[in-house]
Amino acid sequence: MIIRKIAENIVSPLGFTTEENFASVMAGHTALRRYDSLWDLPFPCFVSLIPDERLDAEFETQVPCSTSTVYTKFEKCVLLSATKALKQCELDAASDRVVFILSSTKGNVTLLSDENPDIERVTPAHTAQLVARHFHNPNTPITVSNACISGLCAQIEAYRCLMSGQYDAAVVIGADVLSPFIVAGFQSLKALSDEQCRPFSANRKGLNLGEAAATVVYSVDDDAADGWRMLAGAVRNDANHISGPSRTGEGSYQALTAVIRDSGLSTNDLACLNVHGTSTMYNDEMESIAINRAALNAVPVNAMKGYYGHTLGAAGILETLLTMRALEDGIVPGTRGFDELGVSMPVKVSSQSVDTDKHTFVKLLSGFGGCNAAAAFTNPNLK
Amino acid sequence: MVKHTVKLTPNYLEVNGKRVAEAVAGESFLTKLYRLYNMEYPKFFKMDVLCKVGFVASEVLLGTEGGERFVPRSDRAVLLFNRHSSLHADNTFQRTIANPDEFYPSPSVFVYTLPNIVTGEIAIRNKYQGESSFILLPEKSEEAMDQAVARAFMDRETTSVLTGWVEAVSETEYEALLDLRLKT
Numbered sequence: 001m002i003i004r005k006i007a008e009n010i011v012s013p014l015g016f017t018t019e020e021n022f023a024s025v026m027a028g029h030t031a032l033r034r035y036d037s038l039w040d041l042p043f044p045c046f047v048s049l050i051p052d053e054r055l056d057a058e059f060e061t062q063v064p065c066s067t068s069t070v071y072t073k074f075e076k077c078v079l080l081s082a083t084k085a086l087k088q089c090e091l092d093a094a095s096d097r098v099v100f101i102l103s104s105t106k107g108n109v110t111l112l113s114d115e116n117p118d119i120e121r122v123t124p125a126h127t128a129q130l131v132a133r134h135f136h137n138p139n140t141p142i143t144v145s146n147a148c149i150s151g152l153c154a155q156i157e158a159y160r161c162l163m164s165g166q167y168d169a170a171v172v173i174g175a176d177v178l179s180p181f182i183v184a185g186f187q188s189l190k191a192l193s194d195e196q197c198r199p200f201s202a203n204r205k206g207l208n209l210g211e212a213a214a215t216v217v218y219s220v221d222d223d224a225a226d227g228w229r230m231l232a233g234a235v236r237n238d239a240n241h242i243s244g245p246s247r248t249g250e251g252s253y254q255a256l257t258a259v260i261r262d263s264g265l266s267t268n269d270l271a272c273l274n275v276h277g278t279s280t281m282y283n284d285e286m287e288s289i290a291i292n293r294a295a296l297n298a299v300p301v302n303a304m305k306g307y308y309g310h311t312l313g314a315a316g317i318l319e320t321l322l323t324m325r326a327l328e329d330g331i332v333p334g335t336r337g338f339d340e341l342g343v344s345m346p347v348k349v350s351s352q353s354v355d356t357d358k359h360t361f362v363k364l365l366s367g368f369g370g371c372n373a374a375a376a377f378t379n380p381n382l383k
Numbered sequence: 384m385v386k387h388t389v390k391l392t393p394n395y396l397e398v399n400g401k402r403v404a405e406a407v408a409g410e411s412f413l414t415k416l417y418r419l420y421n422m423e424y425p426k427f428f429k430m431d432v433l434c435k436v437g438f439v440a441s442e443v444l445l446g447t448e449g450g451e452r453f454v455p456r457s458d459r460a461v462l463l464f465n466r467h468s469s470l471h472a473d474n475t476f477q478r479t480i481a482n483p484d485e486f487y488p489s490p491s492v493f494v495y496t497l498p499n500i501v502t503g504e505i506a507i508r509n510k511y512q513g514e515s516s517f518i519l520l521p522e523k524s525e526e527a528m529d530q531a532v533a534r535a536f537m538d539r540e541t542t543s544v545l546t547g548w549v550e551a552v553s554e555t556e557y558e559a560l561l562d563l564r565l566k567t
Contacts, residue, residue: 042486105497107468112477123468125519140527143519145468146499153516160534181473184480185493234538236457237506237515243494254457254512258540368494369503371515 003162004221005228006169007089008321011081012212012308013048016058021318022325025333026353030307032196032208039180043187044194047178048210048309050077065134074108074177077213078131082173085215086135091169094136099167102128102143103154103174104313110179131173139167148276148367149235150174151316152375155216156233159375162220169220175213176312183209189243191280199277199303199335200284200349202342207278210309214317226381228324231265231360233375234258243368245282249290251372252364256294259362263376270299271358272332274323276365277303278310279337283366288343290364290372299362300354301347306336320363320377328382332356359383384565389444391416391436391559398447413439420446424508429491431472433551437463437501438508440559441545445509448563453510458542460514460535461502464528465550468498468519501549511545514538523548532564542566 009017013031014024031048038045052073059076063083071079082100086093093100107124111117120126128141142161144153151174158170176182186192186209193206218230236254238246245252260266273296275287291297304319311318326333334352341349359382366372390397393412396404404419406412413435417427422442430438445452472495479488494500499517506515514535520527528546535544547561 040483042483106473109473109477109496112473113481119467119470122470122473123466123519125466125468125521128519129521140521140524142527142531145497145517145519146502146515147497157518157531157534160537164534164537166530180480181477181496184486184488185476185490185496188488188490188493190490235514235516237461237503237512239455239506239510239512242500242503242507250512258538262539367499368497369499369515369517370506371499371503 002221002223002225002229003159003218004225005216006219007085007217009081009085009215010212010318010321011050011077012318013050014307018321018325022322025307025322028336030336032309041180041183045183045192046194046196046208049178050211072108074175075127075130077177078127078173078175079134081175081213081215082131082171085217089217091217093171096138097168098137099139099161099170100128100132100137100141101154101158101170101172102131102141103150103316105145105147105150105176106182109181146367146371147369148312148315149365149371149373150313152233152363152365152373153235155230155316155375156235156373158218159230159233162218170218171215172218172317173213173215174314174317176314177211178209193279196337197279197305198337198339199279199305200341200343200347201338202340204279204281204284204342207280207305208309210311212308212311212314212318214314214321216317216321228377228379231376231378232259232262233373235371235373238370238372240370242370245286245366249286249293251370252287252290252366253293255372255374256290256296256364259374259376265360265376267296267298269358269360270362271327271356272300272302272361274319274361274363275301275303277305277335279305285343288345288347291347292345297346299348300332301349302332302335316365323361323363324377327359327361330355330357384567386563386565387444387447388562389440391440393555393557396443398443430504431495432554432557433469433471433549434495434501434504436551436557436559437549438504440561441505444561444563455510455512457513457540459511460541460544461505461511462516462531462535462544462546463502463549464518464520465498465548466520466522467550467552469496470552472496505545513541536566
């Protein structure tokens with residue numbers, strides 16, 4: 001039995017399909033821009049925003065729903081991405097053998113700025129229910145809210161839901177949209193750079209935030225089936241600090257070693273480690289330590305934040321899908337913004353794409369709350 | 384197998400179904416329990432209410448379990464649930480940015496605007512380096528929570544799970560229903 005990807009979508013400032021996103025990344029584009037007073041915030045910021053015009057136009061024509069409801073940008077992103085993914089496969093989303101899993105950090109938090117906020121609608125659990133009902137799915141949706149690792153946690157939940165036989169398919173959606181709440185919060189933590197982020201570089205100044213929604217649909221299949229499969233996933237805590245990573249990379253190290261062990265992979269199998277690479281001093285340094293402790297320093301490392309910024313609850317799904325798509329073309333995409341290595345342990349990062357004949361990778365993320373997640377994916381057909 | 388349960392509300396604390404403490408009007412019940420159980424963890428006073436509720440309930444639960452504590456281990460997962468995520472901290476932070484004339488976003492408030500900070504606080508206190516996760520559900524559902532615990536045991540290093548419902552929508556409206564599950 002295998003857990004196989006059967007459909008996908010990415011809605012982001014770089015495109016509204018995985019293909020469009022992949023083409024933009026390969027062309028070296030970024031949607032990150034400097035805004036001097038975005039939403040009247042009293043500081044400049046460097047972010048990547050989904051254009052409202054295109055979102056509204058595609059939502060109106062592609063997502064059948066009642067015209068009496070006014071949907072938020074977050075809800076539109078989630079519904080549009082799921083709709084576009086489900087159009088690619090034969091799956092009956094209304095079946096009781098299908099589960100919906102949502103990954104988000106702040107969901108509809110923007111609603112809190114309303115005069116009389118609809119409190120019940122703020123929680124991502126509400127959005128998950130809205131999406132499941134939209135597709136007439138009868139099961140209780142699962143919402144994973146583990147900060148920046150949520151998108152990987154959601155895929156690990158899907159893997160377990162299917163491996164255990166509880167469900168036959170899982171629709172996994174990750175999304176976050178930006179708001180004064182999120183931008184001011186990260187700014188207060190002094191985590192933001194006011195210029196293009198530079199993952200793993202000596203001159204990195206912090207992260208950029210970005211908006212995205214991404215969907216992956218997994219299904220149980222027999223061992224001979226084609227395409228991408230998820231092999232293993234693990235979540236580990238640093239047990240060190242709520243808002244800073246461990247100096248020893250403990251949780252990421254443990255998650256990486258658990259995934260390598262459980263998937264039966266060796267270092268030689270891996271085309272790349274697609275890492276978090278937020279471009280904060282602490283994160284990238286921590287990841288270099290964890291990668292070396294796990295003896296994975298010979299494996300090419302890449303990060304997507306230079307194209308999209310940190311897309312929070314979407315990141316784990318968006319970055320997994322783009323890595324899959326790139327490996328189908330035999331490419332490990334370059335780490336946009338990288339120049340001179342600025343971490344204490346050796347990691348094989350490159351600003352340029354490199355060719356590969358391997359078809360397996362590990363995705364790594366870490367987040368507030370001391371959490372870390374890793375997962376392994378392979379596509380035997382690419383041999 | 385369920386081993387020990389704790390129920391904490393603004394009015395009382397129950398351990399294994401037995402009422403062990405009751406709130407008195409005019410005092411903070413959470414602070415009272417912190418002192419009553421000699422928790423001696425000054426970071427408690429920096430926590431938001433969701434973390435305090437989860438922290439106090441987990442301390443009572445783990446004290447009841449007994450045995451050696453605070454030794455690094457990766458075989459115990461922390462898996463918590465609620466509906467409203469970090470709503471109380473979200474509202475608190477929103478107030479610091481709502482008025483352009485009094486715009487003062489506080490990092491010490493912002494860090495609590497994620498529900499999984501409480502799982503992190505419990506992991507830090509107990510040196511639990513295993514899986515930690517926070518799942519939001521549309522409503523409190525024993526069935527959905529039991530299924531999630533069963534999934535957590537699919538990590539082959541996990542032999543026990545500290546789990547349950549932790550909700551706090553204001554300083555005075557909260558509930559924790561925690562228990563310890565052992566792999567069978």
